[in-house]
Amino acid sequence: MSTTPDKIKRYYKFIRFMLKYWNSDLFRKTSSAVKDDALDEDDNEHQFQQTPEELVEDLKAMGPTYIKLGQLLSTRPDLLPDEYLKALSNLQDNVSPVPIEEIKDVIEEQLGIRISKAFKSFDETPLASASIGQVHRAELHSGKPVAVKVQRPGIVKKFMSDLETLDELTAMAVKHLEFAQTYAIDEVFAELRRILINELDYKKEAQNLKTLKTNLKLFEHLIIPSPVDDYSATKVLTMEFVGGKKITSLSPLRQIENDFSELVEELVEAYLQQIINDGFAHADPHPGNIKFTENNQIALFDLGMVARFTPQLQENLIELLLAISRSNGEKTAHVLLKMSELNENSQRKEFSKTVSDVIMESENSLARDMQTGRILIQLNRLAINTNIKLPVEINILGKILLNLDQIVAMLDPEFDLRAAIQRNVHEIMRKKMLSELKPENFFGTLIESKHFLEKMPERMNRISENLANNEFKLKIDAIDEKRVTDGFQKVANRITLGLIIAAMIVGASMLMQVPSDFTIFGYPGLAMIFFLLAAAGAIVLSYVIIFRDENLNNKD
Structure with a gap:
């Protein structure tokens, strides 16, 4: 994918970064936080060798892939102190913008038309600039205000090269370092790869916006902007514009003047529905991806990452x-x-x-x-x-x-x-x-039942034929096979005896119609003998089943 000199530079950059932080107090704090242990009193958590701002600048200097890595770490309070989490959260929307000429080139290349034909107006100053792309406000010729998200030029190649380096180095670390194995470093970077590949395709994000908007349509205080398909592509995403401020910029006065308990209840319900009912959730609801509107509604953005x-x-x-x-x-x-x-x-x-x-x-x-x-x-x-x-x-x-x-x-x-x-x-x-x-949810069950009934006669005929030919076999995986086979033999013997008794009763009934000089109690004698034998057999069989059966006497 890349030339040897470029690969050496990337290796050098990553290894230099790791050497800087490997033996630092910050790294030791990370390890102890994972185990939920506290540092000793003489280890002041505010006096690490590297400041939070220094970590942020180092990640910025390493490029957009490491900015995304910093974003992942900013949501891991189990691994980093609070002041570092706060500093890393600035990586979510504090990146230098791309020159407007390059942005226009990407739009025209992706949409296949000049930007003036696509939009009535297009603000050159971005609303936000992130590691993968930046967002500009624009207006369609219909007068509809929209937000246009444009991917940074060359970002795909850059990400793929860095991911290649990270894959190789993490594989080596997991192979040779116990720490990397214990804390599944390879899985951390595998998650980073998955996130990046999904976020690099704005067509997927457009579809995610549609899906989430449909799923949450009953929540009147939640807004998910609709994508504009005709002006969207792999590297350009045009969606309806939703005004508002970052939820973290909510003023204390507004918090005091308003009761947001119902809004919070609706937000919690919406996310629980996504997780346990829809199976499709907005996986990155950090404060930078959520706006608070003037009408006290919440708008969800950035559907590049879903779960x-x-x-x-x-x-x-x-x-x-x-x-x-x-x-x-x-x-x-x-x-x-x-x-x-x-x-x-x-x-x-x-x-x-x-x-x-x-x-x-x-x-x-x-x-x-x-x-x-x-x-x-x-x-x-x-x-x-x-x-x-x-x-x-x-x-x-x-x-x-x-x-x-x-x-x-x-x-x-x-x-x-x-x-x-x-x-x-x-x-x-x-x-x-x-x-x-609902009835439509029973169709699958009905189809399975139909198949079962269709196959039942054929299967019963096959079982009967095997029984008649003495070819019926049962494969039993039991603790006491002899006990099971003896039980089947007992059942078979009782069924056979029952059939004989039934036959004797039927035969006795038929013989009752045949006149005979030999009688018992005024009835044909032979018929009465068969009937009495059948009655005696039935009494004995009933006695054995009721009083001598092991299961009924709880002897097992």
């Missing part, structure tokens, strides 16, 4: 969220273990105990404590330390809830997120069950 949850995983997540919201540590550990990959080195008891402690310690936390997402991420790290591999979706869910915690804390610090989770999960489950009772 998908399978139906089985959704059921597990329902159990997990309810267990956490009820501060049930034992149930939380049980659900996580049920979802996990275990091996001979997995420390299940230690994991369960630690999970229970973490859940109970966080009981009665409010929105301002920002605990829900943080707990999930912490549990993921605890699983790694005890050789238990949780699904990657747990960490994704943790990041979603972590960002949601920040937004909820900003709008309503006293909001009880756990109580809201309980309320909304129950309501969403009720709606989900009602929707599944």
Whole structure:
């Protein structure tokens, strides 16, 4: 993909960065935070060798791929101190813009028409500039205001080259360094690769916007901008313009003058619906991707990163969220273990105990404590330390809830997120069950039933033929095979005896019609003998079944 000199430069750049931070107090703080240990008192957390601003500048100097890496780290409070998280969050929208001439070239190349024909007006100053692209306000010839998201020129090639380097270096690290294996460094960069590849295709983002808008159409206080397909392509995304401010810029006065509890409730319900009902969620709701409008509505942007949850995983997540919201540590550990990959080195008891402690310690936390997402991420790290591999979706869910915690804390610090989770999960489950009772949802079951009934005669004929030819076989995997075969023999003997008794009764009934000089009790004697023998056999068989059967006497 790249020439040797370029590869050497990238290797040198990355290795120099790692050497700078490898032995620093910041790295040691990261390791201790993962284990939830505190630093010694003489280790002042505010006096690391590298300042937060220095880390940010180093990542900027390394290029857009490492800016995205910094964005990932900015949502990991289990790994970095708060002041570093705050500094890294500035990477989300604080990047130098691309010259307008280059932006216009990308638009005209992607749309195939001159920018003046596509837009009535186009603001040259970007509204926001990120590591992958920047957003400009424009107006269509119809008069409709739109936002145009344009990818930076050459960014795809740059990302692919850096990802190639990271893949090679992380593979080497995981192979030779215990630390890299323990903390799954390769999986961190695998997630980075997946995120970047998806975010580089604006067509996918346009489709994601449509899907989310449809799923959340009943939430009147949530806005998802609609894409304009005719003016969108792989590197250009045109969508309706939604005014407003970043939710983090909400003034204290506006917070005091307004009660946002209902809005927060609706936001929480919307995200829970995405996770446990739709299976399709906005996976990056950090404050930079959410606007607060003048009408007290919330607009969700940047659908380049979405999370998908399978139906089985959704059921597990329902159990997990309810267990956490009820501060049930034992149930939380049980659900996580049920979802996990275990091996001979997995420390299940230690994991369960630690999970229970973490859940109970966080009981009665409010929105301002920002605990829900943080707990999930912490549990993921605890699983790694005890050789238990949780699904990657747990960490994704943790990041979603972590960002949601920040937004909820900003709008309503006293909001009880756990109580809201309980309320909304129950309501969403009720709606989900009602929707599944609709007639159209039974078509699959009806088709399966039809196939079953169609095949039933053929299968019964095959079983009967095998029985008649003494070719019927049963393969049983049981603890006591002799006991099972003896049981089948007992059943067969009783069925045979029952058939003989029934035949004797039928025969006796028929003989009753034949006149005979030999009588018993005034009836034909031979018929009465058969009837009495059948009656005696039936009494004996009933006695054996009722009083001598092992199962009825509970002897097993």
